[in-house]
Amino acid sequence: MFKKLLVGFILLLIITGCGEQKKQKAVKETPPLPVKVVTIKSSNIPIWMPYTGKTQASSSQEVRARVSGILEEIYYQDGDTVNKGDKLFKIEQMDYIAELELQKAKKNRDLAGLKLAQADVKRYSILAKEGLAPQADLEAYQAKAEAIEADIAYDNAKIDQAELMLSYTIVTAPIDGQVSRRLVDIGNLVGKNETTLLTTINQVDPLYAYFAPSEEDFQKIDRLRSSEVMDAYIDISYNSKSLQKERIFGHVNFSDNTVNPDTSTITMRVEFANKDKRIFPGTFVYVNVFVTDKIPLVGIPPQVIFEDQQGKFVYIVDNKNSAQRLYVKPVYESRFFVLMKPGVLKDGDKVIVNGLIRLKSDLKVAISDVTDTQGIEAIIKNNNLVPLRNVP
Template sequence: MAHPHLALVLAALFLLMGCEEQQQQKARPTPTVEVITPEAQTVPNIIELAGRVQAIRIAEVRARVNGIIEERLYEEGTAVEAGDQLFQIDPREMQAMLNAAQARLKRALATARNAAQDVERYRGLVEKQAISQQEFDTALAQLRTARADVELAEAQVQSAELDLEYTRVVAPIDGIAGRAAITVGALVRAADGTLLTRVEQLNPVYVNFSQSSSDLLALRARIAAGDIDLPEDEKFPVELTLENGSVYPHKGYVDFRAMSIDRSTGTVQARAQVPNPDELLLPGMFVQAQVTAGVRPDALIIPQGAVIMKGQGASVMVVGEDRKAISRDIQVGSMREGNWVVLDGLEPGEQVIVSGWQDLRGGTQVQVVQPGASQQKDARGGDQP
């Protein structure tokens, strides 16, 4: 049988522990959190894609006649205009061929004139029956042959003139002339199409990028559901971010979208045309493209600091019934001026905790204040007036 004094001591101890626990619960304050109530608004639907810069036009300058390079007449890496001479090929052989063609033309013209005179003379004789009809027909045939020889000689002169002109190698387009692929004194051949240099037009430029087929299907589904409104002209503006993080000052637009999926990569190719007046964008440069594919008429925007990023995705803490904090998984889209665009998981009018969620667990009861109210409260010295 237990001693009566021991029972009294144990009862007093339990009573004391219960009082301390109640005092601790009363002493623990309710966490104060700042909340916002996002409302639906219209925001651009921005798709971020990686891209590469490509010259809008690339012309390979190749030899069109055989010969020796006499001179390079441009400075490598500088701007040239269409028609500017880049190289000079030794023209002497082409000039000699032109001289020979012109001589053949003169001889053909002389032969044709003689044949025409014979026909006129034979015409009067055949009418007087001084010569036979067969002799007259032969003279007519010789005239036709002579005239055909004139046409052939004229074509040979034109061909020789072109070959002589091709010894002056000119830029076919405006652009930047690259490094010379041959040196002065090198032999070039028309049959091989010897590459001399390249001219690239850099204003404007193309930016090539690709979008996964799954993202494309999701985009089309949102458009069909009315979550995204497209512009009537279906021109999608494009902004670029350079490799150093700076924003490119000129905007472009999407001018090409492939109608098939690349089997090897499972992506759809697209292309944007972007102004490049300062030639800041160079072929092969890596950029981040922000494509504005319509607008979201009922989008929700929340501050970046309210979003909890984990390996499984994004989530926020919202204030539910009885002012209890609840963890909510969301899907975020693009970032706009330090705010996330919420694609799914949040409804308009819900209270989203933007400050004070770090030490909360699901089910914790909280005290709600508007953003900035807690700082004002601390500045006044707590609850003191």
């Protein structure tokens, strides 16, 4: 009985050993994992700083009644695009025409009086010279003529004023832009004891986008910027397929001189063309500011970065075609790429960009180089990240 058990136990060991040998052989025969890689090459990569912002009209003008009267005409439709000088409203003119005619009549009366006074001066000049009239009478007529000349100058000023007031009865557009809805209707009394607001005009071409980087970011931008005028572009943040695919370029034309004490931010502004007027003031946008492309850096796609307790790392391929974990220290991260100083990642290193969840150190891989389509230069080109001054 004991011999039978011993023989059975030996047979079991033999069978188990054979199974382990087969498993080990199967492991050894596992083919390399096919992966795609990009080859590292340090270069001057353009750095864009992303922010959220809000658009605002480059000029916004209130159109007010500068004279009082009944509104007689409205020459535009709500929402029309107008040019500077276009007629918008007409206020009744009868009182202002009458005032102008009154001032002209007064001037004509004074001109007639001046003609008579000048004749008296001429006549008394001869008489006084011959001693036939007192010198005092001559001086009185001279003073009268001068007073009438002053009255005529006053009349001219009053005529100019009357013409100006009459011109105010035709309300014109002070700027090019889009007119808002009218705030008064025909027949309303406007301008009585106040400058009645009639409508507003927004100039939306060009359009501004305001954003507020932190004080630290502002100092970084100011320190690293490679040109006096910084390029920028905006992406529309709302869900519009036609606009989401369009990138609108412009430039930074203003930065405030004061830090907001509540938010520790500094307001900046991008100006960009809006010729088709599809973007309205008050739209939330993504603002991207070009800082520099004068610093040699290493760039990789953002999806290849992993992180554990020791820090951020990527997988590279060593000279034995095995995957190896390499810890890195990014200096700049965006949704397009991650940048770091040359050193840890060296020119010629091959970074794995797919199959990442299946990777582990020392795993054999079979590589396919996709640098031309997924490398840093392809990312810059495909996402239109070339600064405007570098575009031919």
